[in-house]
Amino acid sequence: MVDVIGGSPASALIGQIVTLTDLLVFLGITSPSSAETAIATASLKSAEGAVIRLLQYNPVMAVQTEFYPQTDFSQIGNNGVWEVNSSQAYRRELSGVVSTELQVKRLPIREFDEDGANGIDLRIDYDGRSGTKTGAFATETLKVEGTDFWPNYDQLDSNGYKVAGDGILRSQGSWPSQANSVKIIYVAGYTPTELAGEDTVIDASPIRESVIEESVRKFKTAWSRRKDTTGHGTGALTSESLGDYSYSSDGAIIKQLMGSSYDVMASTADRLESFINFGGMIAL
Numbered sequence: 001m002v003d004v005i006g007g008s009p010a011s012a013l014i015g016q017i018v019t020l021t022d023l024l025v026f027l028g029i030t031s032p033s034s035a036e037t038a039i040a041t042a043s044l045k046s047a048e049g050a051v052i053r054l055l056q057y058n059p060v061m062a063v064q065t066e067f068y069p070q071t072d073f074s075q076i077g078n079n080g081v082w083e084v085n086s087s088q089a090y091r092r093e094l095s096g097v098v099s100t101e102l103q104v105k106r107l108p109i110r111e112f113d114e115d116g117a118n119g120i121d122l123r124i125d126y127d128g129r130s131g132t133k134t135g136a137f138a139t140e141t142l143k144v145e146g147t148d149f150w151p152n153y154d155q156l157d158s159n160g161y162k163v164a165g166d167g168i169l170r171s172q173g174s175w176p177s178q179a180n181s182v183k184i185i186y187v188a189g190y191t192p193t194e195l196a197g198e199d200t201v202i203d204a205s206p207i208r209e210s211v212i213e214e215s216v217r218k219f220k221t222a223w224s225r226r227k228d229t230t231g232h233g234t235g236a237l238t239s240e241s242l243g244d245y246s247y248s249s250d251g252a253i254i255k256q257l258m259g260s261s262y263d264v265m266a267s268t269a270d271r272l273e274s275f276i277n278f279g280g281m282i283a284l
Contacts, residue, residue, distance in 0.1 A: 009057070016060045017048055017195060025220060039222045040215075047214035050264050051207065056277040057106040057233045059207050061189035063118055064106045067130045087282060102149075102169040103279040106188035109151045109164035113187045116159070120145055121185040130180040137183045152280035158193075158201040160254055162279055207275060208269045217265070 022042050123141040149171045151164035190204040197205030
């Protein structure tokens with residue numbers, strides 16, 4: 001579950017980091033034709049997707065829900081301890097590969113969003129089953145930040161809220177080994193001001209600049225390969241008419257003209273190295 005704060009669902013990549021209007025400005029296009037709009041839209045979507053895959057997360061501030069661990073370690077070299085809650089005693093299995101650190105997927109963890117809302121809701125239910133069981137992750141499973149767990153906060157944002165750049169949560173004792181027994185709802189990512197490089201504390205502008213540069217590159221590549229109105233070459237144009245001129249484009253062909261949607265320039269990868277969630281690649 002992902003909800004973009006003040007925006008559209010995170011699954012709709014286009015327009016989150018850079019808007020189509022912004023891209024057209026950088027391209028110097030003030031009155032875009034239908035062909036320019038179609039190719040710019042596809043270029044932006046492809047570029048944002050490529051950058052997000054490189055980072056290993058969507059950098060736009062959002063509320064994120066995740067379950068951990070995503071691998072069941074309870075049967076790997078296990079031992080156990082007895083614990084109790086308000087209604088029962090139970091044996092908690094421990095594993096040698098489970099640690100006191102939990103790496104979340106989205107960076108950076110924020111204490112609160114821009115409006116001082118949300119924060120971190122972390123619950124542990126050893127029979128939680130990713131929340132599919134009736135009554136799972138009830139109120140009594142809620143853990144207390146600063147007592148049971150704490151993010152690896154390393155700075156304050158311009159609103160004075162704490163930020164954990166590495167996305168690590170530490171626990172008082174080892175995290176559970178049962179798959180999907182930890183549920184965390186947290187705020188993570190960068191604000192529009194931070195992405196624009198206009199914040200006084202956090203500068204995430206390299207991410208936005210990279211999306212723009214990659215979008216421009218993909219647009220120019222596709223545009224140079226398109227079929228123009230004289231009919232030379234092959235490209236995205238599938239139909240046209242004289243008289244009242246009309247244009248029809250093939251989205252699949254546009255994607256082919258841009259090249260791979262997974263590739264980014266080496267300069268982009270270098271620029272974004274400090275923003276990549278390397279830990280998320282091996283998160284349990």
